[in-house]
Amino acid sequence: MNFHNVVFETSFGRFDQLPKSDLVEIAFAGRSNVGKSSMINKVFNRKQLARVSAVPGKTATINFFRLESVRFADLPGYGYAKVAKGEKERWAKLIDGYFRSGRNIGLVFQLVDVRHKPSQDDLQMIDFLIENEFPFVLILTKKDKLTKTQLAERLEALQTEIPCADQITMIPFSSEKGDGVEEVKAIIEEIAAE
């Protein structure tokens, strides 16, 4: 697959406006500021496919892009403390609506910051994916911010912090250094070939 050929499709703020689910979809989910936009731009080698913002919590829409026979859904980052309650509810509805609308979701890339214990929001999201049997891979972002020793410690801790950790694929990732990019691309290519 030529990842650079990805095309931006549309942006939606309400799940009842979502485009028809006619292609297999890969979703990207995570807390705001986890490094989701940076990861997407890195994987597709595009500067502005997803907007990297200095101000977290701005992406309150689901953005769709497509590459060949796969559609990608960039879900709104959750867990930003300064967002008003009404706005948080709208995000929750949007994310929940996305997952419950019967779409052909082939995989979810669930991002967590490798430096920290997963937040309550992260764990809620992971529980939701497990309970509803959505296939997912954990992307451990900002790997470059840790030393080798710190990384080893965090990987060990995640084994107890994440439910069913031994059954979950975890990919340490760095948008800065490119670690994990090839693994992620290989996973996407596998889904495209199904």
Ligand code: GDP
């Ligand atoms: P999003 O809100 O999840 O889309 O997060 P962004 O991609 O906008 O990133 C949030 C902040 O983290 C930005 O300042 C990025 O430059 C930084 N960041 C994202 N990924 C990495 C990474 O792999 N390494 C480092 N060092 N910083 C990163």
